[in-house]
Amino acid sequence: MSRYFVSKYAALTPYTPGEQPRGRQYVKLNTNESPFPPSEGVIRAVEAEGHRLNLYSDPECFVLRGRLAARYGVEPDMVMLTNGSDDILNFAFMAFSDEQSPLFFPDITYGFYPVFASLNHIPYTEIPLTDDFSIDPADYAGVNGTVVIANPNAPTGKLLPLDVIEAIVRSNPDHVVIVDEAYIDFGGQSAVSLVPRYDNLLVTQTFSKSRSMAGARLGFCIGQASLIADLNTLRYSTNPYNVNLMTAAAGVAALEDDDYYMGNCRVIMDNRAWTTSALEALGFTVLPSKANFVFAKSDRIGGEELYLRLKEKGVLVRHFKLDRIKEYNRITIGTRAQMECLVDTVKEILKEAAV
Numbered sequence: 001m002s003r004y005f006v007s008k009y010a011a012l013t014p015y016t017p018g019e020q021p022r023g024r025q026y027v028k029l030n031t032n033e034s035p036f037p038p039s040e041g042v043i044r045a046v047e048a049e050g051h052r053l054n055l056y057s058d059p060e061c062f063v064l065r066g067r068l069a070a071r072y073g074v075e076p077d078m079v080m081l082t083n084g085s086d087d088i089l090n091f092a093f094m095a096f097s098d099e100q101s102p103l104f105f106p107d108i109t110y111g112f113y114p115v116f117a118s119l120n121h122i123p124y125t126e127i128p129l130t131d132d133f134s135i136d137p138a139d140y141a142g143v144n145g146t147v148v149i150a151n152p153n154a155p156t157g158k159l160l161p162l163d164v165i166e167a168i169v170r171s172n173p174d175h176v177v178i179v180d181e182a183y184i185d186f187g188g189q190s191a192v193s194l195v196p197r198y199d200n201l202l203v204t205q206t207f208s209k210s211r212s213m214a215g216a217r218l219g220f221c222i223g224q225a226s227l228i229a230d231l232n233t234l235r236y237s238t239n240p241y242n243v244n245l246m247t248a249a250a251g252v253a254a255l256e257d258d259d260y261y262m263g264n265c266r267v268i269m270d271n272r273a274w275t276t277s278a279l280e281a282l283g284f285t286v287l288p289s290k291a292n293f294v295f296a297k298s299d300r301i302g303g304e305e306l307y308l309r310l311k312e313k314g315v316l317v318r319h320f321k322l323d324r325i326k327e328y329n330r331i332t333i334g335t336r337a338q339m340e341c342l343v344d345t346v347k348e349i350l351k352e353a354a355v
């Protein structure tokens with residue numbers, strides 16, 4: 001830390017992204033990227049925008065916003081786009097929470113929530129998941145603060161049904177409930193359908209996971225126009241051009257190729273079922289996942305040891321050192337060949353550990 005770094009940030013612990021390895025080629029199952037390439041249409045759209053990079057992008061994302069609104073059955077003024085959905089979470093925390101409306105989220109969830117809370121000096125309460133790593137909706141009823149819930153949750157993969165989300169939203173009418181749907185396309189039911197009825201509901205989604213665009217950075221949120229206007233006040237006070245030309249064009253093309261992406265999601269769901277049974281057959285406990293990853297632990301080898309042994313053998317998964325979940329690993333669901341490689345490697349490691 002330099003002696004110039006201001007004291008209000010001195011205690012900030014930044015988010016730790018999953019490794020992006022250089023050099024060695026891994027079977028990369030650690031950051032929930034899609035194993036499938038962008039569609040041909042997306043690649044063409046990005047190439048076509050290259051010659052216009054001398055111009056600013058459209059801060060209103062007019063075309064893409066219209067297409068997204070149509071895709072999700074809402075009005076364009078109910079949509080905002082950003083540079084990845086992490087951006088929205090930061091804006092939403094800034095806009096809708098403070099000392100009078102502190103944050104509430106689970107103890108086991110997306111690691112960025114406490115970081116954005118700390119960055120913005122917003123007090124927060126981590127509500128423990130139940131023993132089976134579920135969110136108990138009763139814990140969020142009328143908490144008198146801003147609620148943020150990842151649904152499906154990360155890194156557990158567990159999904160709350162829509163009526164439970166609705167009950168939480170209804171029980172906190174004076175505060176915003178943010179539902180982070182980064183993984184909703186892998187088998188969940190989106191809360192977007194509730195937005196017209198609740199002015200305190202904000203749903204965020206991303207093109208990073210289900211639409212093979214993690215590197216393009218495109219996220220969006222859907223809420224009533226009044227909430228979206230507040231978020232735009234903050235976006236236009238930081239960087240109105242946060243969605244670049246190429247990414248906006250890629251987003252439009254991705255929506256045109258929606259069948260390709262939703263088809264890929266179905267393949268991931270099949271591979272998830274296959275991987276879950278294969279790991280269970282090896283004695284693993286695998287939480288029931290509705291995301292593009294599974295969260296699993298073995299009764300024969302510790303979580304960190306398994307992570308390290310897999311890495312030695314060229315398979316990268318994500319391990320978290322948090323006490324409650326340190327025996328688990330989060331394994332991204334890739335192609336069937338990648339998952340077969342994972343399972344074969346796990347078998348090898350368990351055999352070696354048994355000697």
Ligand SMILES: *Cc1c(COP(=O)(O)O)cnc(C)c1O
Pocket residue numbers: 083084085086087110150154180182205206207208214217218219
């Ligand atoms: C991946 C992820 C995001 C955001 O990803 P972006 O790439 O910034 O869109 C948000 N929430 C959760 C729970 C995630 O796993």
